[in-house]
Amino acid sequence: MKKLFNLKIKNIFLVVFFSTIFFTGITSFKDYGVSSDEPNSRLKGLVTANYLGEKFFPTITDNYKKNFSLDTNKDYKIDNLHGEAKIKYYGVVFEFPAFLIERIFKVNEKHKQYQLKHFLTFSVFFLSLISFYKLLNLRFQNWIVGILGVTVLVLSPRIFANSFYNNKDIIFLSFFIFSIHASLIFIDKPSFKTLIFSSLFCALAIDVRVIGIITPFILLTTLSIKQFVYNEKIRSFFILVAQYLFFLFLFVIIFWPYLWSNPINNFIEAYTIMSKYPHITHTLFLGEYVLSSEIPKIYLLTWIVVTTPFVYILFFFIGLLFFLLNFTIKKKERFNQNFFKDFFCLTILFSVSFIIIFLGSTLFAGWRHLYFLYVVIIYFSIFGIYQTYLLINKSYKKYFVCFIIITFIFISNWMIVNHPHQYVYFNFLAGKKFDKKFDMDYWGLSYKENLEFLIKNEKKELFKIFNLSQNKMYIHSIILPREDLKKLKFVENPLDADYLITNYFYEKKPKYYFPENNFRVINDIIIDGVSINTLYKKIK
Numbered sequence: 001m002k003k004l005f006n007l008k009i010k011n012i013f014l015v016v017f018f019s020t021i022f023f024t025g026i027t028s029f030k031d032y033g034v035s036s037d038e039p040n041s042r043l044k045g046l047v048t049a050n051y052l053g054e055k056f057f058p059t060i061t062d063n064y065k066k067n068f069s070l071d072t073n074k075d076y077k078i079d080n081l082h083g084e085a086k087i088k089y090y091g092v093v094f095e096f097p098a099f100l101i102e103r104i105f106k107v108n109e110k111h112k113q114y115q116l117k118h119f120l121t122f123s124v125f126f127l128s129l130i131s132f133y134k135l136l137n138l139r140f141q142n143w144i145v146g147i148l149g150v151t152v153l154v155l156s157p158r159i160f161a162n163s164f165y166n167n168k169d170i171i172f173l174s175f176f177i178f179s180i181h182a183s184l185i186f187i188d189k190p191s192f193k194t195l196i197f198s199s200l201f202c203a204l205a206i207d208v209r210v211i212g213i214i215t216p217f218i219l220l221t222t223l224s225i226k227q228f229v230y231n232e233k234i235r236s237f238f239i240l241v242a243q244y245l246f247f248l249f250l251f252v253i254i255f256w257p258y259l260w261s262n263p264i265n266n267f268i269e270a271y272t273i274m275s276k277y278p279h280i281t282h283t284l285f286l287g288e289y290v291l292s293s294e295i296p297k298i299y300l301l302t303w304i305v306v307t308t309p310f311v312y313i314l315f316f317f318i319g320l321l322f323f324l325l326n327f328t329i330k331k332k333e334r335f336n337q338n339f340f341k342d343f344f345c346l347t348i349l350f351s352v353s354f355i356i357i358f359l360g361s362t363l364f365a366g367w368r369h370l371y372f373l374y375v376v377i378i379y380f381s382i383f384g385i386y387q388t389y390l391l392i393n394k395s396y397k398k399y400f401v402c403f404i405i406i407t408f409i410f411i412s413n414w415m416i417v418n419h420p421h422q423y424v425y426f427n428f429l430a431g432k433k434f435d436k437k438f439d440m441d442y443w444g445l446s447y448k449e450n451l452e453f454l455i456k457n458e459k460k461e462l463f464k465i466f467n468l469s470q471n472k473m474y475i476h477s478i479i480l481p482r483e484d485l486k487k488l489k490f491v492e493n494p495l496d497a498d499y500l501i502t503n504y505f506y507e508k509k510p511k512y513y514f515p516e517n518n519f520r521v522i523n524d525i526i527i528d529g530v531s532i533n534t535l536y537k538k539i540k
Contacts, residue, residue: 010143017147021154022126025163029118031420032164033448034479036471038114041167045099048092048257088258089270091207094124094171096257110478110485118164121171125163128174129153132375135181138188139341139379140386148404149382155411157418157425158307159374165445169371172209176372179205179212180348183219184341187226195244203251210271214352216248222344229335283364284439284506292364297357303367304377306430306438311407312381319384320346342383349376365442421446424527435530441503444471446525446533448479450501453523454535455484458499463487466494468502500536 054062098120107113129150137146154160162170178201186198198219205212220241227237252267253259259266282289285299305313323342352373355361363369385404392400415422424441426434434440454463465488467473473490480488491497500519519536526532 315384319380
């Protein structure tokens with residue numbers, strides 16, 4: 001009876017816990033601006049929808065485009081999926097369904113299209129949180145540890161902010177969680193059913209971003225070691241591997257339309273291009289502008305360390321230490337099921353890091369391209385917290401729990417106070433003048449707040465604005481309603497402007513650091529003592 005009561009309490013807590021997270025998301029998704037890459041991401045969904053429509057429903061697709069042209073008085077011109085644009089190298093597992101939902105519900109206003117996209121992005125992230133909870137519960141056999149892990153992931157300021165507008169890296173992070181979860185189940189209990197689920201979710205992760213191929217590669221490596229240690233039947237193992245690879249490649253092709261015409265060549269081409277993405281730009285790192293193709297070897301580690309709450313980093317290293325100690329000291333438990341789960345996750349982290357650091361990859365805009373590695377970092381942070389709790393004296397356990405709770409309260413408070421600008425979170429290791437060392441709002445999210453301030457507080461019919469930084473204002477302004485957008489005119493010369501605006505993001509030393517003396521600040525968005533977006537008005 002007591003066990004049944006505890007189960008009921010657990011289920012109630014889980015419902016309340018995840019409902020709170022989802023409620024936070026649905027009340028926050030309209031607060032975020034449009035990032036620089038979002039229009040291009042939406043275009044991927046449009047191009048794919050056109051390709052599939054012409055292939056399977058040519059009459060319906062043709063009528064739709066004709067009606068669109070009549071309604072808007074615009075030609076419906078769409079790029080070819082197999083054209084020259086690099087968007088063909090991106091999978092469309094998320095972008096295509098998101099575009100379909102937009103069209104099914106006839107969301108035609110631009111700002112509402114991006115609000116819908118933010119809601120859908122967060123929804124996928126939310127589902128991955130449930131998967132992450134189950135993943136940790138599978139590993140530690142403790143639902144409270146699962147809750148702890150989800151809390152750490154949600155209370156990671158940059159990840160939380162990105163979970164609304166970053167439909168590239170956060171979507172991949174989410175599908176990476178799905179693939180890791182399914183793969184751990186497969187490692188734990190190999191069967192045809194778990195094989196199908198693992199191959200499916202690994203394929204979907206690959207179809208979001210080709211680097212997802214690392215997961216099945218490490219999975220098969222882990223299974224090979226397990227087969228060797230347990231001396232399982234070699235014939236059965238090879239049959240299992242063959243079945244896995246067959247379904248993996250089948251699912252990869254099915255959910256990536258670009259591959260249909262020539263699966264092998266197109267995949268190799270996409271992998272080759274995306275593994276060293278041909279986008280050369282400058283990025284601010286430790287006070288110097290460096291080329292994205294020539295980043296220092298300490299780039300990735302530095303960005304992770306200064307943008308992750310310090311306590312999480314601390315327990316990550318403690319978790320690694322416990323893993324190594326368990327392997328070297330506890331010989332009887334050296335090759336148990338948990339070892340293979342931990343080995344699988346750790347190998348992904350170190351193999352990807354090695355490839356990025358020593359084989360050379362193009363990185364810019366912080367470390368957002370590798371946010372999926374954060375899942376493994378949190379995995380071992382939780383490992384460190386869990387093992388520390390088990391190790392310390394019983395009389396100190398309550399103080400340890402209080403320490404973790406206070407950490408969560410401190411981070412939560414920072415996120416609430418600085419909402420919706422959690423994307424510029426830096427811990428104390430970055431120093432006070434982090435704006436002089438690192439790029440901040442590289443995606444231009446902060447423009448939304450200052451443009452809304454301008455329209456609300458300056459009663460004019462037309463605002464002539466000059467942007468001092470390099471971001472494209474026609475992108476960041478489309479999050480505003482049409483009637484507000486009509487009031488904005490972005491000029492090409494600061495002398496023609498009545499207002500200046502900047503988010504301090506540059507690819508090189510800026511031409512305009514500060515406005516002339518005849519402008520004054522009318523609104524300044526400040527995070528931890530640093531301005532991330534400033535609005536100036538001409539003094540009459």
